[in-house]
Amino acid sequence: MINEAKRHLEEKLIPFWEALKDGEYGGFYGFMGYDLTVDKKYVKGCILNSRILWFFSNAAMVLSRDDLREYADHAYLFLRDRCIDRKNGGIFWSLKYDGTPEETIKHTYNQAFAIYALSSYFDLTGKREALELALSLQDVIEERCTDEYGYLEAFDAEFKPVDNEKLSENGVMAEKTMNTLLHVLEAYTELLRVLKKHADKLPGLKDREQKTAGYLKKMLDTFADRIYNPELHRQEVFFDRTWNSLIDLHSYGHDIETAWLVDRCTEILGDAAYKAKTAPITNDLADKIYHRAYVNHSLLNECERGKDDTKRVWWVQAEAVVSFVNSYQKDRSRTDYLEAARDIFRYVMDKQTDKREGSEWFMWTDDEGRPIPDAPIVEPWKCPYHNGRMCLELIKRGEQLESDL
Numbered sequence: 001m002i003n004e005a006k007r008h009l010e011e012k013l014i015p016f017w018e019a020l021k022d023g024e025y026g027g028f029y030g031f032m033g034y035d036l037t038v039d040k041k042y043v044k045g046c047i048l049n050s051r052i053l054w055f056f057s058n059a060a061m062v063l064s065r066d067d068l069r070e071y072a073d074h075a076y077l078f079l080r081d082r083c084i085d086r087k088n089g090g091i092f093w094s095l096k097y098d099g100t101p102e103e104t105i106k107h108t109y110n111q112a113f114a115i116y117a118l119s120s121y122f123d124l125t126g127k128r129e130a131l132e133l134a135l136s137l138q139d140v141i142e143e144r145c146t147d148e149y150g151y152l153e154a155f156d157a158e159f160k161p162v163d164n165e166k167l168s169e170n171g172v173m174a175e176k177t178m179n180t181l182l183h184v185l186e187a188y189t190e191l192l193r194v195l196k197k198h199a200d201k202l203p204g205l206k207d208r209e210q211k212t213a214g215y216l217k218k219m220l221d222t223f224a225d226r227i228y229n230p231e232l233h234r235q236e237v238f239f240d241r242t243w244n245s246l247i248d249l250h251s252y253g254h255d256i257e258t259a260w261l262v263d264r265c266t267e268i269l270g271d272a273a274y275k276a277k278t279a280p281i282t283n284d285l286a287d288k289i290y291h292r293a294y295v296n297h298s299l300l301n302e303c304e305r306g307k308d309d310t311k312r313v314w315w316v317q318a319e320a321v322v323s324f325v326n327s328y329q330k331d332r333s334r335t336d337y338l339e340a341a342r343d344i345f346r347y348v349m350d351k352q353t354d355k356r357e358g359s360e361w362f363m364w365t366d367d368e369g370r371p372i373p374d375a376p377i378v379e380p381w382k383c384p385y386h387n388g389r390m391c392l393e394l395i396k397r398g399e400q401l402e403s404d405l
Contacts, residue, residue, distance in 0.1 A: 001345050002398040006063075009391035012353065014059060016360045017052060017384050018071060025098045027078035028052050032378035036358055041097040045380030046083040047110055049075055050091075053117035055384040057124045062392050069124065076121050076130065079114060084133070088158050090140045093166070094380065104157040107166055108145045109180045111137045112187040119190040123197065134191055135208060141184065142215070149242050150222055153180050170304055172246045174238035178227050179251075182258055185219045188212050189265045196268070216265055220274050223262065228281050233288040250303040252293035253316035259286040260319075260326040279330075286327040286337070294320075294340055296367065297347040311372060312365040315386035317352055321345050322393045329400065348387075361387055 020028045020038070027049050031042035053075035060068035082099040083091050085106070091114045093103040118134035121127070144159045145152050153176065154164040168174045195202065195209040226243040227235050235255055236245035259282045266275040293300045299320045301309040324341035328334055351369035352361050354377065363375035363382055376382060 001342060002394050002401075004349065005345075005391040005394040008349070008353070009059065009388065009395070010063070013360065013384055013388050013391065014068070016358070017055065019358070020378065021071060021074060022097075026082060027075065027095070027099065030097070030378070030380060031376060033376050034374050036356065036377065038378075043094045043096060043102045043380070044078075044099070045094045046079070046091050047093075047113050048378075048380050048383050049079055049083060050110075050113040050117040051383040051385035053079055054113075054120050055388045057117065057120040058392055059388065061120075061124055062395055072121055072124060075117075076127075079117070080129075080133065083114070085157065089136075089144075090155075090159070091137065092157075105162060105166070106140075106145075106155045106157065106159060107180075108141055108151050108153050109167055109183055111141050111145070112180070112184045115141075116183075116187040116190050119187070119194045123194045126198075126201075131194070131202075138188070138191065138212070147241065150176060150218075151181060151184055152241075153177065168238065170238070170247055170249055172238045174246060175241040176239040176243060178235050178237050178239075178258075179254060181219060181222060181227070182254065182261060185216060185223075185265055186261050188216050188219070189261070189268050192216065193268045213269060213271075216269055217271070217274060220262065220265065220278055223258070224277055224281055228285075230284075233284050235285070248305045250292075252289055252300055252302055253313060253319060255285045256289045256293075256299065256316070256323045257319040258282070259289070260323040263326060263330070283327070283330070286323060289320075290324070290337065290340060294344075296369075297343050298351075298365075298369070299344065310367045312347075312352065312367075312369070314352055314361045314363050314382070317344055317348050318386040318390040321348065321390050325394065325397060325401070329397065348390075360384075 022029055027044045029038050029040055030044040030048060031039040053072060056068050056072035056075060060072055082095055085092055090106040091110050092101050093105045093107060093110060096102045115134045115137050118130045122131040152161065153167055154162050156162050164174055167177050167180055192212045195205060195212065229236055234250045235258060237249045237251050238246045240246060262278050262282050266278055298312045299316050301311055301313045301316055321341050321344050324337040328337040351365055354360060354362050359377055362371040364372040366372055
C-alpha cells in the first residue's frame with residue numbers, strides 16, 4: 001500500500017495539479033468538468049489555492065523533490081499578492097480568473113486553511129515572511145472572528161457578521177460549525193508544529209508558541225465538552241451561537257477525520273492531560289464509524305435524521321484510510337482497522353480514481369462504485385488536499401508500518 005500510494009502521488013496526483021498551473025494570471029485553474037475540460041476563466045477559490053500550496057509544500061518535503069518547490073512558490077505568490085485583503089485584513093473567499101477579488105466575504109474556515117498552508121510553506125522554505133503572514137491571520141481569527149463562546153464564522157469584507165451560507169447546509173443556517181472548528185484546530189496544530197521545530201531560529205516567538213498551545217487546549221475542550229455527543233458516539237455538526245445542536249446529522253467523514261486530527265493535535269501539543277481527555281473520544285469515533293459507516297469496501301457519506309446518504313465522497317474515503325491506519329497504530333490488536341484501511345485504499349485505487357489520462361479522482365461514486373456523472377473533477381472544494389494527504393501520510397507512517405502495509 002505504501003509503494004502504491006507513492007506511485008499514485010508521483011504519477012497521478014502531482015502531474016495532474018502541475019498541469020493546472022496558470023502561468024498568465026497566477027495561481028491554479030479553478031474548474032475542470034467531468035468531461036475533463038478546463039475552464040480557464042472560472043473563479044479561483046482561495047481555499048483551493050491554500051490547499052494547493054499546502055500540497056506542493058508537503059510533497060516537496062516528504063518526497064525530497066526540489067522541483068516541486070516551483071509549484072509551491074507559485075501558489076504562495078498568488079496567495080500573498082492576490083488572496084489577502086491588504087485594506088481590511090484576512091483572506092478573500094474567491095478571486096476572478098485574473099486574480100482580482102470576486103467574492104470578498106471573510107470566513108474563519110478560509111483564514112484557517114491559509115494558516116495551514118503558510119505554516120507548511122515556511123517549513124519548506126524558511127521564508128520568515130510566510131510565517132509572519134500565518135501569524136497575522138491567526139491574529140485576524142483571534143481578534144475579529146470570536147465571541148465569548150468560541151469561533152464565529154462568516155463576515156463581510158470589513159468583518160461585519162453575515163449569514164454563514166458557505167458552511168451551512170442540510171436546511172439549517174449555523175452560527176457555529178464543527179467543521180470550521182476542526183480546521184482551525186488543524187491549522188493551529190501545524191502552526192504550533194513549525195514554531196516548535198524552528199524555535200531556535202525564531203527569537204521572540206516563544207510567547208506565540210504558548211498562545212497557540214492555549215488556543216488549541218480551548219478547542220479541544222470545546223470538542224470534548226460541546227461537540228462530542230457521548231450518548232450517540234458522534235460529533236454534532238451545526239450549532240447556534242452557544243453550541244446548541246440544530247439538526248440530527250451524523251457526518252461520517254468528519255468523524256473519521258476528527259479521530260486522527262485530534263490525535264495529531266495532542267501529539268504536537270505534548271500535553272498528557274489533554275491526550276488522556278481526548279483519546280477515549282477519538283477511539284470511540286473511529287470504532288463507531290467502523291461499525292456504522294464502513295460498508296461495501298468504502299465509507300458512507302452521512303446520516304441525516306436516520307437516513308444514510310450512500311454516495312461515496314472522494315475526501316471521505318481518503319480520510320478513512322488515514323484514520324484507520326492511525327487507529328491501528330494506537331492499538332496493534334485492532335487488525336480490523338488495518339484491514340479496513342487496506343480495503344478502502346483498494347476501493348480508492350479501483351473505483352474512486354479516474355483512470356482517464358489527464359484526470360484525477362471522481363468526486364462521487366454510487367453504492368456500486370460507479371462514478372456519478374457530471375460531478376466536476378476540480379472545483380473550489382475539490383483539491384489535492386485530502387487525497388494528496390492520504391498518500392503523504394501513508395509514506396510518512398511507512399517506516400513504522402512497513403511490514404504491516
